Amino acid sequence: MKRSVALIALLLVVGCAGFGKETDQTVNWSAQQLYRDAKENLDSLNYEKAIKQYERLQARFPFGRFALQAEIEVAYAYYKQNDVESTVAATDRFIKLHPENSTVEYAYYLKGLVHFNQDVGVFGKLADQDQSERDPKAARDSFDAFKELSTRFPDSKYTPDALARMKYLVNVLAEHEVKVANYYYRRTAYVAASGRARYALETYPQAPATEEALFIMVKSYDSLGMSELRDDADRVLRKNFPDSEYLKRGLKDQPWWRFWK
Numbered sequence: 736m737k738r739s740v741a742l743i744a745l746l747l748v749v750g751c752a753g754f755g756k757e758t759d760q761t762v763n764w765s766a767q768q769l770y771r772d773a774k775e776n777l778d779s780l781n782y783e784k785a786i787k788q789y790e791r792l793q794a795r796f797p798f799g800r801f802a803l804q805a806e807i808e809v810a811y812a813y814y815k816q817n818d819v820e821s822t823v824a825a826t827d828r829f830i831k832l833h834p835e836n837s838t839v840e841y842a843y844y845l846k847g848l849v850h851f852n853q854d855v856g857v858f859g860k861l862a863d864q865d866q867s868e869r870d871p872k873a874a875r876d877s878f879d880a881f882k883e884l885s886t887r888f889p890d891s892k893y894t895p896d897a898l899a900r901m902k903y904l905v906n907v908l909a910e911h912e913v914k915v916a917n918y919y920y921r922r923t924a925y926v927a928a929s930g931r932a933r934y935a936l937e938t939y940p941q942a943p944a945t946e947e948a949l950f951i952m953v954k955s956y957d958s959l960g961m962s963e964l965r966d967d968a969d970r971v972l973r974k975n976f977p978d979s980e981y982l983k984r985g986l987k988d989q990p991w992w993r994f995w996k
Contacts, residue, residue, distance in 0.1 A: 761788075766796040770805060782812045807838050807845075814849050822849040840884060844893040847880030851900055871911045878904045909935050909942030916951045929955035929964075946972070950981045 761769060773788030789809035796802050810825035826846040830839055853873040881897035881904075888894060912935035920928035932951040935944060949972040956965035972979060 761791060766792060766799060766801040769795070770801040773805065774808070777808060777812055780815075782816045785809075785812045786816075803833070803836070803838075806832075807842060810842065810845055814845055817852075819849050819853050822846070840888040840891045840893060843880050843884035843887070844891075844897060847877045847884065847897060847900070850874070850877035850880065851904070853877075871908055874904050874907050874911075878908065905939050906942050906944065909939035909944040909948075912939070913944040913947050913951065916948065920951055920955055923958070925955040925958045929959070946976045946979055946981070949976070950979075 761772070764772075769788055769792040773785050773792060776782075776785035776788060786809055789805040789812065792805045793802050793809075806825065806829050810822055810829065813821040813825055823846060826842040826849075829836075829842045830846075833839055850873045878901055881901045884891065884897050885894045885901070912931055916928045916931035916935065919925075919931060929952050932948040932955065935942070935948045936952070939945065949968050952968040953965050953972065956962075956968060973982065976982070
């Protein structure tokens with residue numbers, strides 16, 4: 736009897752040890768099989784499973800064309816999952832390991848795109864938030880990635896879209912700097928105000944916000960008693976924006992900034 740009880744107990748232990756243990760059906764798969772399955776999941780929008788298969792492929796077969804393709808496609812899968820950190824890590828790794836590969840231009844584009852969507856994505860639009868009032872880090876990171884792409888690969892099929900997004904980002908970044916300059920000016924921090932306005936003007940010279948940047952510089956220099964710098968900024972403003980609203984609010988035959996006190 737004791738012997739039967741012991742045998743049953745042993746069978747239960749063995750059975751429990753194997754219960755719930757997941758079997759990896761891909762253990763004997765080739766690199767091509769893993770890649771095909773990952774790609775099918777990617778195309779079917781099953782990004783989580785695609786990522787797992789791409790990672791298996793890279794771990795088991797770190798060399799070869801399938802592993803190389805997996806490196807960039809897993810970055811795209813992370814991007815579609817809105818996983819900014821993993822997308823950036825994957826694209827940076829690809830750029831570092833394969834700087835001369837023809838696919839590297841897409842890595843730069845994807846890196847810029849994930850930062851761009853982070854800054855001006857659907858949630859920001861739904862909130863109807865002024866983009867220039869947001870933390871500009873994502874916009875700067877996006878601009879830098881797109882700039883690297885357009886500089887290194889001017890003939891890339893991704894470059895026209897990157898340039899269009901850069902133009903938008905320039906305006907956002909310039910507006911952000913001018914808002915900060917205006918914030919400092921209203922708190923009588925004239926040195927800081929003129930510095931941020933000058934930075935916006937020098938860094939983003941083609942942005943619409945440069946008109947206000949010049950205005951803040953004139954006002955700040957006037958408040959600081961720096962007449963020469965004030966007059967220089969005034970001349971630039973009059974030359975580039977002859978129909979400026981800031982000019983219209985002053986008398987034509989007198990320094991217009993006197994009327995903004």
